[in-house]
Amino acid sequence: MSLVQQVLPAFLLGARNTLIYCFVSFPLALLLGLLLAVMRSSRIVWFSSPAKIFIEVIRGTPIIVQIFLIYYGLGAVLAIYNLATLDNAWTAGIAILAINYAAYESEVFRAGFLSVEHGQTEAALSLGMTSGQNFFRIVLPQAIPLMIPPFVNDFIYMLKDSAILSVISATELTSVLQYYVFRNSSQPIPLYALAIVLYLLMALPISYVARWYERRLRAAL
Amino acid sequence: MQQTQTITTVEPRTRSWLPVINALYYVVLAIALLGFGYYLYLNLSLITLYLPFLLQAAALTIGISVVSMVLALIFGLIGALARLSRFALIRWIAIVYVEVVRGTPIFVQLLLWYYGIGYLLSKAGFDPYTIAFNIMTVFQSNSFVPLLFSAFFYGILGLSFNYGAYLTEVFRTGIESVDKGQTEAALSLGLNSRQSMRHIVLPQAIRITIPPFTNYFITLIQDSALLSVLGVTELEETMGSFAYPLIDPNQKLFVFILGAMVYLAICYPLSLLARFLEGRFARAYRTSGEKIDVLRADMLDSDMLGKQVVSFAEDEGESE
Numbered sequence: 456m457s458l459v460q461q462v463l464p465a466f467l468l469g470a471r472n473t474l475i476y477c478f479v480s481f482p483l484a485l486l487l488g489l490l491l492a493v494m495r496s497s498r499i500v501w502f503s504s505p506a507k508i509f510i511e512v513i514r515g516t517p518i519i520v521q522i523f524l525i526y527y528g529l530g531a532v533l534a535i536y537n538l539a540t541l542d543n544a545w546t547a548g549i550a551i552l553a554i555n556y557a558a559y560e561s562e563v564f565r566a567g568f569l570s571v572e573h574g575q576t577e578a579a580l581s582l583g584m585t586s587g588q589n590f591f592r593i594v595l596p597q598a599i600p601l602m603i604p605p606f607v608n609d610f611i612y613m614l615k616d617s618a619i620l621s622v623i624s625a626t627e628l629t630s631v632l633q634y635y636v637f638r639n640s641s642q643p644i645p646l647y648a649l650a651i652v653l654y655l656l657m658a659l660p661i662s663y664v665a666r667w668y669e670r671r672l673r674a675a676l
Numbered sequence: 677m678q679q680t681q682t683i684t685t686v687e688p689r690t691r692s693w694l695p696v697i698n699a700l701y702y703v704v705l706a707i708a709l710l711g712f713g714y715y716l717y718l719n720l721s722l723i724t725l726y727l728p729f730l731l732q733a734a735a736l737t738i739g740i741s742v743v744s745m746v747l748a749l750i751f752g753l754i755g756a757l758a759r760l761s762r763f764a765l766i767r768w769i770a771i772v773y774v775e776v777v778r779g780t781p782i783f784v785q786l787l788l789w790y791y792g793i794g795y796l797l798s799k800a801g802f803d804p805y806t807i808a809f810n811i812m813t814v815f816q817s818n819s820f821v822p823l824l825f826s827a828f829f830y831g832i833l834g835l836s837f838n839y840g841a842y843l844t845e846v847f848r849t850g851i852e853s854v855d856k857g858q859t860e861a862a863l864s865l866g867l868n869s870r871q872s873m874r875h876i877v878l879p880q881a882i883r884i885t886i887p888p889f890t891n892y893f894i895t896l897i898q899d900s901a902l903l904s905v906l907g908v909t910e911l912e913e914t915m916g917s918f919a920y921p922l923i924d925p926n927q928k929l930f931v932f933i934l935g936a937m938v939y940l941a942i943c944y945p946l947s948l949l950a951r952f953l954e955g956r957f958a959r960a961y962r963t964s965g966e967k968i969d970v971l972r973a974d975m976l977d978s979d980m981l982g983k984q985v986v987s988f989a990e991d992e993g994e995s996e
Contacts, residue, residue, distance in 0.1 A: 499698065500697075500698040500701040501698075501701050504705065511947075512940060514943075515943040515947065516898070516936045516943070517899065518898070519901045520901055520935060520936050520939055523915075523932055524932040527919065528925075528928055528932035529929060531928055532928075535925050559983060559984060562987055563975070563984075566975055567975070569968070569971060570971045570972050570975065571968075601972055601975050602975070604975060605975050607978070608978045614781075615780065615783075618784055619783050619902065621783070622905065629783060632787075633787070636792075643792040643795060643796075644792050644796065647792045650784055651776070651780050651784065654780045655780060658780070659775065659779050662779070673976050676972060
């Protein structure tokens with residue numbers, strides 16, 4: 456028990472860093488995802504096709520491969536041309552999480568916009584609204600409640616995937632865990648249990664709120 | 677006097693530059709693809725050197741994924757049946773299993789299986805490698821046992837244990853989505869509860885579970901890359917072991933890109949297949965209203981949802 460007490464502050468710090476990673480990356484992913492969704496549903500191929508390719512490539516490759524590619528591969532290439540250095544795990548980690556999740560969020564945005572019936576748009580346009588007004592006053596308010604459950608779901612996935620950032624020595628919960636497991640390798644189980652409890656404490660409340668909201672929404676629809 | 681009146685109605689055509697601009701895009705895309713091909717050609721020596729090994733590793737990745745998925749299927753079925761059990765204790769065990777596994781990163785679970793539980797069990801005398809070695813010694817072929825057998829064992833166990841929890845929810849949702857009236861009708865026709873499950877409920881539930889199932893299979897393939905932290909020589913680990921010693925950053929980046937392309941070559945056809953299956957099974961709708969209902973139901977189903985590698989409901993919604 457004393458071991459747990461000893462490492463608890465470090466673990467809490469790690470959990471805090473995990474949360475910071477997610478709370479910074481997720482809004483970025485949302486912004487980028489919205490941009491991708493708008494691009495993808497554009498009639499101009501110059502926008503829609505690159506977005507489609509980007510989304511398929513990101514969703515078709517594991518995030519750990521993307522981490523290695525960007526941090527070790529691209530980082531090294533950028534460094535020799537003096538363009539940028541990606542040696543900070545914060546920057547690289549947040550960038551990777553945001554880029555990876557943008558591809559998933561764009562799909563949620565697209566599904567959300569598709570879930571508002573086209574007749575609504577037609578009605579709005581025939582009432583003289585501009586397409587911008589239609590988007591912000593008609594489509595978006597109806598789409599947002601439906602998009603929240605998948606967003607929360609993806610946020611929990613991001614919380615879990617941020618553990619993979621420990622391979623680039625980010626200072627989040629899992630790398631703290633690995634450090635302490637390495638230091639006292641004779642009794643790893645309490646350390647793992649502590650990390651798992653901390654992850655559950657972060658993920659479960661969000662997931663319960665999301666499910667409650669989902670049930671309410673399903674009843675309302 | 678004859679009056680000829682030729683009325684030619686010429687619609688004033690709005691000249692649209694869109695097709696021209698779009699056509700131009702394909703020219704640029706073709707040039708970009710050619711450029712990428714040239715980039716590959718420049719690194720042809722690296723390709724001929726590494727690609728055979730990468731493909732071997734890819735075969736191992738696929739093998740690990742298939743074995744894990746089959747085991748996960750078993751875990752998931754047991755979990756779903758336990759979840760729907762009449763006994764509260766069994767139900768609660770299943771709930772704890774699902775919640776704990778889905779609330780924690782698979783990365784941490786894999787570390788726990790190999791470096792935590794595996795380490796303790798090997799100290800207690802249970803070592804998968806030694807056991808497999810001894811068994812194969814009886815058959816006089818112990819050289820077939822790979823040195824990393826323990827990592828394989830715990831890696832596959834961890835993957836299938838994790839995905840079993842997700843599939844538990846998928847199967848449970850599938851079974852619960854079959855109308856209660858069906859079971860009642862089957863029971864009133866004289867089928868017993870096992871028969872009604874086997875012949876009535878499951879065939880209908882499976883239709884609904886196939887699209888999320890393929891989705892989870894693709895994410896499983898992607899998550900099998902995490903086995904590289906256990907030292908399993910699958911695609912990710914092989915790719916890294918080739919890339920790290922390279923000094924030239926351009927070559928290093930190229931090896932990573934090559935590995936990512938192999939992953940894409942595995943996952944993209946599967947996601948196309950999943951989209952096809954999704955169109956084929958489960959989601960039959962005729963009107964756009966039904967389509968929207970299905971879309972909404974999909975978005976509200978976070979238990980089944982997972983990380984959506986396959987698009988929500990129907991794809992190619994561009995044709996309006």
